[in-house]
Amino acid sequence: MIDFRMPSLGADMESAFLREWKVKPGDVVKRGDIIAEVETQKGIIDIEVFNDGIIGDLLVKIDEKVPVGTLMTQIFSLEEVKTEVKKSGEAEVPKEKPNIHLEVHRASPLAKRIAAEKGIDLSLVKGTGTDGAITREDVDKVVVEQTSPKATSTKTAGENIRAAVAAAMSKSNREIPHYYLQTKVDMSGVLNWLAQENKQRGVKDRLLPIAPLIKAVAKALVEIPDLNAWWENGLQRKSGINIGFVVSLRTGGIIVPAIHDADKKSVGEIMQTLTDIISRVRSLKLRSSDLSDSTITITSLGDGAVETVYGVIYPPQVALVSFGGITDQPWADNGMLGVRPVLNIGLAADHRASDGNTGNLFLTLLKNLLKKPDLL
Amino acid sequence: MSAPSVSIKLSYREALKQSLRDALKNDDRVFLMGEDVGRYGGAFAVSKGLLQEFGADRIMDVPLSESGFVGAGIGAALNGMRPIVEIMTVNFSLLAFDQIANNAATLLHMSGGQLNVPVVIRMSCGIGRQLAAQHSHSWEPLFAHIPGLKVLSIGTHEDARLMLLTALKEPDPVIIFEYTAMLNLEGEVPTDTISVDSIYAKVRRTGKDISIITYGAGVYKSLAAAAELAQIGVEAEVIDLRVLRPLDEKTIVASVTKTHRALLVEDACQSISVSSEVSARIMEKCFYELDAPVLRLCGVEVPIPYPKHLEDACIPQKEQIVTVAKKIVCHD
Numbered sequence: 001m002i003d004f005r006m007p008s009l010g011a012d013m014e015s016a017f018l019r020e021w022k023v024k025p026g027d028v029v030k031r032g033d034i035i036a037e038v039e040t041q042k043g044i045i046d047i048e049v050f051n052d053g054i055i056g057d058l059l060v061k062i063d064e065k066v067p068v069g070t071l072m073t074q075i076f077s078l079e080e081v082k083t084e085v086k087k088s089g090e091a092e093v094p095k096e097k098p099n100i101h102l103e104v105h106r107a108s109p110l111a112k113r114i115a116a117e118k119g120i121d122l123s124l125v126k127g128t129g130t131d132g133a134i135t136r137e138d139v140d141k142v143v144v145e146q147t148s149p150k151a152t153s154t155k156t157a158g159e160n161i162r163a164a165v166a167a168a169m170s171k172s173n174r175e176i177p178h179y180y181l182q183t184k185v186d187m188s189g190v191l192n193w194l195a196q197e198n199k200q201r202g203v204k205d206r207l208l209p210i211a212p213l214i215k216a217v218a219k220a221l222v223e224i225p226d227l228n229a230w231w232e233n234g235l236q237r238k239s240g241i242n243i244g245f246v247v248s249l250r251t252g253g254i255i256v257p258a259i260h261d262a263d264k265k266s267v268g269e270i271m272q273t274l275t276d277i278i279s280r281v282r283s284l285k286l287r288s289s290d291l292s293d294s295t296i297t298i299t300s301l302g303d304g305a306v307e308t309v310y311g312v313i314y315p316p317q318v319a320l321v322s323f324g325g326i327t328d329q330p331w332a333d334n335g336m337l338g339v340r341p342v343l344n345i346g347l348a349a350d351h352r353a354s355d356g357n358t359g360n361l362f363l364t365l366l367k368n369l370l371k372k373p374d375l376l
Numbered sequence: 377m378s379a380p381s382v383s384i385k386l387s388y389r390e391a392l393k394q395s396l397r398d399a400l401k402n403d404d405r406v407f408l409m410g411e412d413v414g415r416y417g418g419a420f421a422v423s424k425g426l427l428q429e430f431g432a433d434r435i436m437d438v439p440l441s442e443s444g445f446v447g448a449g450i451g452a453a454l455n456g457m458r459p460i461v462e463i464m465t466v467n468f469s470l471l472a473f474d475q476i477a478n479n480a481a482t483l484l485h486m487s488g489g490q491l492n493v494p495v496v497i498r499m500s501c502g503i504g505r506q507l508a509a510q511h512s513h514s515w516e517p518l519f520a521h522i523p524g525l526k527v528l529s530i531g532t533h534e535d536a537r538l539m540l541l542t543a544l545k546e547p548d549p550v551i552i553f554e555y556t557a558m559l560n561l562e563g564e565v566p567t568d569t570i571s572v573d574s575i576y577a578k579v580r581r582t583g584k585d586i587s588i589i590t591y592g593a594g595v596y597k598s599l600a601a602a603a604e605l606a607q608i609g610v611e612a613e614v615i616d617l618r619v620l621r622p623l624d625e626k627t628i629v630a631s632v633t634k635t636h637r638a639l640l641v642e643d644a645c646q647s648i649s650v651s652s653e654v655s656a657r658i659m660e661k662c663f664y665e666l667d668a669p670v671l672r673l674c675g676v677e678v679p680i681p682y683p684k685h686l687e688d689a690c691i692p693q694k695e696q697i698v699t700v701a702k703k704i705v706c707h708d
Contacts, residue, residue, distance in 0.1 A: 110664060110666055
């Protein structure tokens, strides 16, 4: 049995409203299935499960606001349920969909009748009767709650996101002693490689420069783990390399979805993931896994005239890598002056967690990796 | 505009006596027979003075032979009389049970509808006078089980005053249960009511939160409990079944449909009781109206003990009714 708790969708999230359950007790779920919708400051987010199993009682009610870590339901393995059923001496559970109730919801006949008439899911009603039985009063209460307007904040989604960004960035500048490093990279190798690659790809699958850049950052972090970390009561290195990628919204504000295990993904897979999450972010249809567990952030302002970005770290991370635009610049190589497409890469790092030398090693490594894009 | 209801205060005993007197006055075919009903004035003085008033032909002392005199009463009824047979207490009724169950109850059926048996059999009943196990029975369920009988239970002064007169109009055998423990209890009897029915249960107090369904000695106890419940905001409806056979299902169902909760109260022991039947009817007819399990407060499953405190502990008391009703309504 696994406890399923309200996930942390970003380290700055403290609580969320449960807006919808997509499952009911006894439902069989697979890893990755969406079981609920919650509303955070970042909008409505689909919550996925990470284990196969059978859903237990739903412990959080619709429109209830609960803190991160609150037990929402329990997920039982098929084996556990079978053992349970065998113990009680009943027939074996059919394999496809075991029609079992892990706990029978006691409800009075009248309560059941009213619930059926009004379309109330009894598994979401808290019983106050004898032995926790659901009475008419309990159902009536839910009916009233559902017919009265929802207790939502009066703020718009945009205002909520703005507030979330404000809180995280204030905390960052208040608590994190940033240091900034910067380097220039000749991108001609990467761009040539991309041109070759894209010849073999359909329009939809074409790679953008950001994909090899993300992959290179991920590879560099394997060597420099001190930057792939959180600062929470000291340095906590993270085993997975989950790269948060800043996506700006058309309505204003930013959201930072994660590309999980970027070091293990190919450049093509990274591009695919990126396309996928950016479209979900822009339509505010995020999943819980999109928002959790980032270990470092990348921000890219390559579209405009900006050459260098001095980033603000997203706490509790300890580093942020930033890309400006790629511009043609005079470039000295082998004693000759030429014109090359040049990218300015910035690093903002937490001086509590690392020193300039760490950052220097990281940027140097990154620069070298980008010289051999075919090996990424 | 009807005149305001007027009433007089009477003891339960006096109300029963006045109804006997009215019955004897109204119809020459009516006579009373039973052990000690004449010269002694009745074991509980219910018929005191009637021998002097109506004479030995109509107030008839009989030998101590329940089977014999109940059989004689049935015979008289078959031959056009309207006998009121008093069995001193329900405890002795078993000696007449064969006459009641095998003759009175069956003859209409067995004669193909030719023979009505318009006999009224009264018996004192119940516990509460420290008469020990053999003299404290509550056997209403026993008689309510038998097809062919009408079984009435007199739980109020109004019914004590008027129910007998209605029973005598029945063409078929009627068993009337009176309650020894209530004989000295004084109560209001409306003087503007001249008759009562013998068909329906009666709502003795209206309420919306719970139906307390009872009969006999349970009626006043339940009303007292309802008054106490009202003080904590629980409005109990009290239903006096009155007719234990055939049960007035409609009144029960209407009340439970309104209150959605039911507590059944009776002195007879719980297993195979009138409450068992009422509970089953509620399940059958209005299960989907129930907001809580139907609960019963009945007699304890023991031969009734002699000591007062143990006797009291054997039957539902007001305090228990209040406690259980509160539990059903307020869940505490």
